[in-house]
Amino acid sequence: MRNRTKAQEYLTAFVMLLPYILSFCVFFAYPLVKAFVISFQNFSFLGDAPPKFVGLANYKEALTNKMFLDSILNTLYYSVLVVPTQLIIALILAVIVNDKVKFKEFFRTTYYLPTVTSPVAVSIIFLFLYKTDGLVNQILRHIGITPRNWFNEPSFVMPAIVSVAVWGSVGFYMVTFLSGLSTIPDQLYEAAEVEGAGELTKLIKITVPLLKPMIFFNTVVSFISTLQMFDLSYIIGGSDGGPMGKAMTMVVMIYRTAFKEFNMGVASAMAFVVFGIIFLLTLIQRKLFGEEMSY
Amino acid sequence: MKKFLTILLTLIFLLSLIAGMGAAQKGVFATSKITLKLGAWASSPAEKKIVQNQIAAFKKLYPNVDVKITEIVGDYNQKMQLLMASKTEPDIFYMDSMPAWQYIAKGVLEPLDSWMKKYNVKTIGYESSLLQPFIYKGKVYGLPKDYNTLVLFYNKEMFKQAGLTRPPRTWQELKDYAKKLTTGKVVGLTMNLELARIQPFAYQNGGKVFDGTKPVFTDPKALEGLKFALDLFKEGICKTPKDLGAGWVGDAFADKKAAMTIEGGWMIPFLNDRKIPKDSYGIAELPAGPAGKSTMAFTVAYVMSKNSKHKPEAFKLIRFLTGEGGQKYVVEAGLALPSLKSAGVNFAKTYPERKALVDGAKYAQVYFYGLDGTKVVDVFNKAFEDYVIGKKYDLKKNIEERVKQIMK
Numbered sequence: 001m002r003n004r005t006k007a008q009e010y011l012t013a014f015v016m017l018l019p020y021i022l023s024f025c026v027f028f029a030y031p032l033v034k035a036f037v038i039s040f041q042n043f044s045f046l047g048d049a050p051p052k053f054v055g056l057a058n059y060k061e062a063l064t065n066k067m068f069l070d071s072i073l074n075t076l077y078y079s080v081l082v083v084p085t086q087l088i089i090a091l092i093l094a095v096i097v098n099d100k101v102k103f104k105e106f107f108r109t110t111y112y113l114p115t116v117t118s119p120v121a122v123s124i125i126f127l128f129l130y131k132t133d134g135l136v137n138q139i140l141r142h143i144g145i146t147p148r149n150w151f152n153e154p155s156f157v158m159p160a161i162v163s164v165a166v167w168g169s170v171g172f173y174m175v176t177f178l179s180g181l182s183t184i185p186d187q188l189y190e191a192a193e194v195e196g197a198g199e200l201t202k203l204i205k206i207t208v209p210l211l212k213p214m215i216f217f218n219t220v221v222s223f224i225s226t227l228q229m230f231d232l233s234y235i236i237g238g239s240d241g242g243p244m245g246k247a248m249t250m251v252v253m254i255y256r257t258a259f260k261e262f263n264m265g266v267a268s269a270m271a272f273v274v275f276g277i278i279f280l281l282t283l284i285q286r287k288l289f290g291e292e293m294s295y
Numbered sequence: 296m297k298k299f300l301t302i303l304l305t306l307i308f309l310l311s312l313i314a315g316m317g318a319a320q321k322g323v324f325a326t327s328k329i330t331l332k333l334g335a336w337a338s339s340p341a342e343k344k345i346v347q348n349q350i351a352a353f354k355k356l357y358p359n360v361d362v363k364i365t366e367i368v369g370d371y372n373q374k375m376q377l378l379m380a381s382k383t384e385p386d387i388f389y390m391d392s393m394p395a396w397q398y399i400a401k402g403v404l405e406p407l408d409s410w411m412k413k414y415n416v417k418t419i420g421y422e423s424s425l426l427q428p429f430i431y432k433g434k435v436y437g438l439p440k441d442y443n444t445l446v447l448f449y450n451k452e453m454f455k456q457a458g459l460t461r462p463p464r465t466w467q468e469l470k471d472y473a474k475k476l477t478t479g480k481v482v483g484l485t486m487n488l489e490l491a492r493i494q495p496f497a498y499q500n501g502g503k504v505f506d507g508t509k510p511v512f513t514d515p516k517a518l519e520g521l522k523f524a525l526d527l528f529k530e531g532i533c534k535t536p537k538d539l540g541a542g543w544v545g546d547a548f549a550d551k552k553a554a555m556t557i558e559g560g561w562m563i564p565f566l567n568d569r570k571i572p573k574d575s576y577g578i579a580e581l582p583a584g585p586a587g588k589s590t591m592a593f594t595v596a597y598v599m600s601k602n603s604k605h606k607p608e609a610f611k612l613i614r615f616l617t618g619e620g621g622q623k624y625v626v627e628a629g630l631a632l633p634s635l636k637s638a639g640v641n642f643a644k645t646y647p648e649r650k651a652l653v654d655g656a657k658y659a660q661v662y663f664y665g666l667d668g669t670k671v672v673d674v675f676n677k678a679f680e681d682y683v684i685g686k687k688y689d690l691k692k693n694i695e696e697r698v699k700q701i702m703k
Contacts, residue, residue: 045380047401066700132540152537154684244685245677259373261669 039268046262058269068270070245071253072277074158078249079226081162087218090170094177095207108178112171119168123235126164127151151236154244161232161247168232169225173218180214181207216289220282227278230255250274329605330361331612334378334388336371341564345628349621353612356620360608379403379600386603387613390437392428392594392663393672399431400666405599406434410610416618421634422656425594428663437596438617439634441625443559444655445495445590447579453481453554462579463555466499466523469582473532476554484533485544485553488683490675491591491662492557496524498660499584505664510671512698513691520584521679522690528683545569548576557581559593560652564630573648580651592659594634632656670701 039058041051062068097107114122129135130150137147150160188206197205208215230251233242239256241248248256254274258267335346343366350362365385367374372394378384390398398404411417418426421439429437449462457476463469473483486492490504497504502517504510511517527533534553541547548556549569556562566576581590597613599606615621622638625631629646632653633639643653664671674697681687 044401045376046398046403049401132538134540149538240676244680259370262376 035268035271038264039272041265043264043268044262045264054265058265059273061266062269062273065266067241067245067248068250068253068257071241071248071250074241074246075227075229075249078158078162078165078229079223081159082165082226083219083222085162086166086170087173087215087222089166090173090218091177091208091211091215093170093174094181095203097174098178098181108175111174114168115171115175117168119231120235122164122168123232126160127236130160151247152243154246157237157242157247161236164232164236165226165229169222173222176218177211177214180211184210212289216285219289220285223281223285224278227274227281250277328359328361329608330363331387331605331609332363332365332385333612334365334367334375334385336389337366337368339561339564339568339630341567341628342630345624345630348624349616352620352624353615356615357608357611360605360612362612382602384600384602386605386609387597387599389440389595390429390598392425392596392661393668395428395437395596395598395663396431396666396668398598399429399436403601404436405601405603405606406436407438407599407610407613408434410606411435414610414614416614420636421617422636422639424592424659424661425596425634427661428594429596429598437598438613440595440597440617441622441631441634442592442594442656443561443631444592444652444659445492445557445559445581446651446655447555447557447581448548448562449555449577449579450548450551450553451575451577453551457554462577463582465582466584470527470532473527473555474530477532481551482532482534482539482553484527484555484557485536485539485541485547486533486557487544488528488535488676488679490672490679491593493521493524493675493679494660495557495581495589495591496520496584498589499581499586501584501586504675505660505671508665510664510667512674512694516586518691518694523584525679525682525690559591560631560649563649578649578651580654588655588658590655590659592656592661594661667702674698674701 038051040053040055041058042054043051093111097104097111101107131137132147132149136150141147148156150156184207188210189202192202192206228251229249233247233249233252234255236242237247237252239252239260241252241256250270251274254267254270257263257270333346333350335343343364346364350364353362354360365388371389372391375384375388390404416438418435422442425439425442426435429435429439447462453476454460454462457472459472459475463472469484476483494504497514497517497520500516500520500523502514502520504514504517524533528535536542536544536547539547539552541550541552544556544558545562545565547553548558548562549566549571563578567573580588597616599609599613603609617634619635619637622633622635625633626638626641626645629642629649632642639653639656643650674694678690678694678697681693682690687693
């Protein structure tokens, strides 16, 4: 009797979960496995020729492709610029907006607003701002700095994209920090004030250590999302990677190989290389922050 | 009760699955009237009108055939390959000369020879260089829809202010004019920094980029010619539309940011749309180099899918569109040049001010580089960019390096 109820429960659970399991298999598991298989094949979209097994040739081609290797460096450069900048700004904003200022609800909303805006819209607006005769250059001209063609010069395109990325996503990290801040008991600050601690001491001695799990979480999330950067780079630089390929990121390179050159095998191989890089960097971050982090 | 609920849930789920399948199958109806799909890229309303007029005329001749235009917005080549991968491509569609061999070699296009024999269509009627990209291993895979050539557009008012009375005819004049016309706000010349615009300079210098079967990357004469054009950029008397903050060359020219530009006949309808008066600009042949004149010809053909279910009707449509009946509308509209020789004669008569476009056809090189076309263009474009905005001054070495990287 007991067994039958168990079986019934399992069946109910299975039926309830079926839609999710199905969609997981169709839209996630199957493509993932298929992509892995394709990464070892000479796979053609067109015609009726069956895919040929080529061993590691696709991986070899991916790892000897100078453009792809450049794109890895570009992406790392981008990540190293974006992650610290955006987390520091987000933390400072969160602390300020937490309880120190008037109209804090207004500021919370305003700083979060860019996060809900489409990255495509954001990039297009910044394309206008950074144009040769755009707003940024007109302001620079007034203070006596030579205007530049920001998105069109090899050494400036990535920093320019970084500024857009930081502007667009700082709100998200601010909100996560805010939720972390609300868990820090007020007594700690009160006690510190009694001891005569200043604002900076409180920030370094209380806020940052207690926010450590949040900082770890944000660093990992921010790192992963910057390593997967596609939209801004694609809109601003196109599939050629902008001036001299300096805006080419790993994911744009995958897109270019798959849908411009129609080389699905190599593109899949690249995708798994990117997966490996992200996996490795995340492991390293775990080590750096210590094993006890529960996030 | 619980058991009942479980069974009920399972039943509902299965029923909805079956219902879904049933609905999917219902969509297939047999019709007596044949529907052909024609794939085209999104273009100006004026250009679209031509195809619509042609189709209306075709329908009058063949009332049992309905033609639907599938307009592809965005990256045409990309979407067409995806449509083919899912076997939902149109029966006949536009095919650009550049990637043509890639499709043909994969065997996704229908060879037209037997159809041409059956319906009495001869290749000799078309401008011969235009067919080259669509003939592979002796078989014809596409018939040219129309074509266009590159010419020099110049702003007459700016010329007058600079004391110039006629368009430049030689390289030296082009350079001098560009220098004279470059002022604080206006640049003398604007063009895209890409092979399709820079290549004529190689041929004007007696060099070659493609020798009929394979690309020639480092012909010294060609390099010298390319360098002449690239140095115009380096000297700041020629700029890309991007550098001028314009969307494309047409915008830069219409907004009076540049006095001259090298672009194709498709500029004319664009300038009309922008309400630029016809007599405020002139159209001239590209200036001649040390070895004479050269320009680029861009052509598009109609090709047939191997998977088409209505091949005889599809071929009749191609024959109509590229034959006398359809090309008449190309001439009338005056946007592009008709690929049929007999219709070309009428074009020059109808539009005397656009004569430069037709004159160029005599000595133009077709935009086509064989099976690896996309890669060839990539090699040159990247090397040009390195040369103009980068620090690699040796164009030849740079091209060779890139060939090693990309071509295998």
